[in-house]
Amino acid sequence: MNKSPxxxxxxxxxxxxxxxxxxxxxxxxxxxAVPVLGRFLKWRHSRTWLQIPLFLISMxxxxxxxxxxxxxxxxxxTVLTWVHFRGALVLALLCAGNLFCLxxxxxxxxxxxxxxxRPRFAWPRALRNKWIPVVLFALVLFAYEVFxxxxxxxxxxxxxxxxxxxxxxxxxxxxHGTFCKYVCPIGQFNFVAATASPLEVTVRxxxxxxxxxxxxxIRGRRAPSSDLVVLQRGCELALFQPxxxxxxxxxxxxxxxxxxxxxxxxxxxxxxxxxxxxDPQRSGIGRFSRRKDIAALTVIFCFGALMNAFGxxxxxxxxxxxxxxxxxxxxxxxxLGLLFALVIVIEPVVLLGLASWVTRIAAGLKSGLLTIGVxxxxxxxxxxxxxxxxxxxxxxxxxxxxxxxxxxxxxxxLGWPILGDPRWTLVGLPKTFVEPLEFGFLLLGLAGSMxxxxxxxxxxxxEHPVRAFAPWAVVCLLLxxxxxxxxxxxxxxxxxxxxx
Amino acid sequence: xxxxxxxxxxxxxxxxxxxxxxxxxxxxMGGDWVVLLHITLADGRKIEKQIDVKGVQSR
Numbered sequence: 001m002n003k004s005p006x007x008x009x010x011x012x013x014x015x016x017x018x019x020x021x022x023x024x025x026x027x028x029x030x031x032x033a034v035p036v037l038g039r040f041l042k043w044r045h046s047r048t049w050l051q052i053p054l055f056l057i058s059m060x061x062x063x064x065x066x067x068x069x070x071x072x073x074x075x076x077x078t079v080l081t082w083v084h085f086r087g088a089l090v091l092a093l094l095c096a097g098n099l100f101c102l103x104x105x106x107x108x109x110x111x112x113x114x115x116x117x118r119p120r121f122a123w124p125r126a127l128r129n130k131w132i133p134v135v136l137f138a139l140v141l142f143a144y145e146v147f148x149x150x151x152x153x154x155x156x157x158x159x160x161x162x163x164x165x166x167x168x169x170x171x172x173x174x175x176h177g178t179f180c181k182y183v184c185p186i187g188q189f190n191f192v193a194a195t196a197s198p199l200e201v202t203v204r205x206x207x208x209x210x211x212x213x214x215x216x217x218i219r220g221r222r223a224p225s226s227d228l229v230v231l232q233r234g235c236e237l238a239l240f241q242p243x244x245x246x247x248x249x250x251x252x253x254x255x256x257x258x259x260x261x262x263x264x265x266x267x268x269x270x271x272x273x274x275x276x277x278x279d280p281q282r283s284g285i286g287r288f289s290r291r292k293d294i295a296a297l298t299v300i301f302c303f304g305a306l307m308n309a310f311g312x313x314x315x316x317x318x319x320x321x322x323x324x325x326x327x328x329x330x331x332x333x334x335x336l337g338l339l340f341a342l343v344i345v346i347e348p349v350v351l352l353g354l355a356s357w358v359t360r361i362a363a364g365l366k367s368g369l370l371t372i373g374v375x376x377x378x379x380x381x382x383x384x385x386x387x388x389x390x391x392x393x394x395x396x397x398x399x400x401x402x403x404x405x406x407x408x409x410x411x412x413x414l415g416w417p418i419l420g421d422p423r424w425t426l427v428g429l430p431k432t433f434v435e436p437l438e439f440g441f442l443l444l445g446l447a448g449s450m451x452x453x454x455x456x457x458x459x460x461x462x463e464h465p466v467r468a469f470a471p472w473a474v475v476c477l478l479l480x481x482x483x484x485x486x487x488x489x490x491x492x493x494x495x496x497x498x499x500x
Numbered sequence: 501x502x503x504x505x506x507x508x509x510x511x512x513x514x515x516x517x518x519x520x521x522x523x524x525x526x527x528x529m530g531g532d533w534v535v536l537l538h539i540t541l542a543d544g545r546k547i548e549k550q551i552d553v554k555g556v557q558s559r
Contacts, residue, residue, distance in 0.1 A: 082504050082505070151503065399504065424508050
């Protein structure tokens with residue numbers, strides 16, 4: 001920040017300016033430097049101790065989902081999965097970072113398996129991208145609607161079991177963090193959302209890394225007696241700390257923190273979504289502008305948020321019914337499939353294609369339409385995250401206390417009613433509190449997306465950044481208005497397969 | 501409501517004639533509902549019955 005030469009020494013204005021200088025020059029907040037918590041996280045076994053409770057909870061969810069009362073609002077499998085887990089996940093991403101991946105129960109089982117089973121294969125080079133998770137993510141969203149997963153404890157339990165099985169198969173066969181990096185749809189959701197998180201696992205002092213000879217953060221810490229013995233593994237997702245930028249592909253596993261012999265990796269604060277405002281070379285990823293797969297993931301993340309919310313409100317009936325009549329579609333599943341294709345494929349292609357075309361013409365850019373579209377599609381990540389926050393936050397807050405009667409009920413079902421009769425009147429926070437919060441999340445997302453698009457436009461069209469910015473601002477505004485409209489619609493929790 | 505986390509609706513039934521009970525419920529949201537009857541019989545025994553009401557439409 002420049003100081004004004006007119007300001008005399010000791011004036012209040014100068015004091016204020018100096019305070020601001022000090023503020024911006026201050027070292028970032030480091031979660032790992034916080035007493036007790038930081039020490040715990042730096043402990044080598046901290047992740048395991050965070051994973052164990054989630055693993056035990058997931059076992060209880062599976063058990064009650066399979067054999068418990070098959071009424072969704074009364075079963076731990078459905079309540080914890082679709083109300084509390086999803087809500088806590090996005091709120092943790094908003095307030096800190098990718099904490100679910102840090103405490104991932106699937107990785108606990110996988111790490112245990114790898115004590116006995118060593119994977120022998122490398123993930124095929126052709127699949128080292130996000131195309132598989134893009135498809136899986138879209139399929140998960142579609143399956144959620146088609147099978148009404150929220151209304152079936154039994155199916156929800158099988159989804160969790162299937163996830164455990166998939167992790168064990170993939171990481172039992174393939175080396176490193178293959179499942180996390182190239183398969184896991186939840187992980188990809190977290191990676192995109194975490195680009196807007198305020199914390200990042202990163203290097204504290206790059207000069208220390210410059211003089212580092214061992215590179216333990218990626219190679220792992222080896223035994224002095226033999227280089228083949230790994231005492232502490234390094235990053236399994238191929239993120240080399242000194243060249244790592246942002247949260248993409250970072251599971252917050254803290255392996256690099258534990259491996260670094262110089263205690264030079266922290267969990268530092270940063271500008272949320274700041275990593276989307278530039279396009280540096282990223283370790284393990286490359287440049288965002290050259291990653292069509294990650295751009296597609298971001299687009300599905302954003303438009304999937306719209307579709308996921310749209311599938312839960314009354315107007316979806318009217319659209320489905322119109323499609324059934326006009327297109328003579330006999331069943332609801334096909335209609336829903338077409339609706340999905342329209343919202344998460346055709347709509348973004350048309351919208352982003354048009355925005356790219358206008359950007360190219362108005363700002364006089366020489367890049368191709370696809371290049372422009374890929375570059376600016378990342379600006380949609382904060383808005384998409386705002387939509388997910390609004391949606392999942394709504395269910396989380398309005399159903400916050402339901403965990404109490406559902407847990408009481410679970411104990412009662414076991415014939416062990418130590419927590420008393422279920423208090424079904426306990427539900428959650430009132431809508432008058434939650435609805436403004438929803439709009440706040442949406443506005444936050446809109447502001448983040450606008451800022452990212454503006455910074456990219458400034459770089460692309462230095463003379464007339466508004467010309468490059470305007471088309472993307474219109475796209476963001478349209479998506480925001482759609483989301484805001486969705487939030488005002490009456491919810492309609494249909495169960496497609498059962499009703500069909 | 502079939503979705504977890506949604507507010508349940510409660511209502512007591514009144515005996516209109518011997519063996520005939522009536523109650524009104526406000527389905528305040530579209531979608532699939534589950535009506536659970538908690539019944540206490542004259543001899544003190546408690547039974548539960550479940551009635552699925554699918555496809556309630558929003559106004």
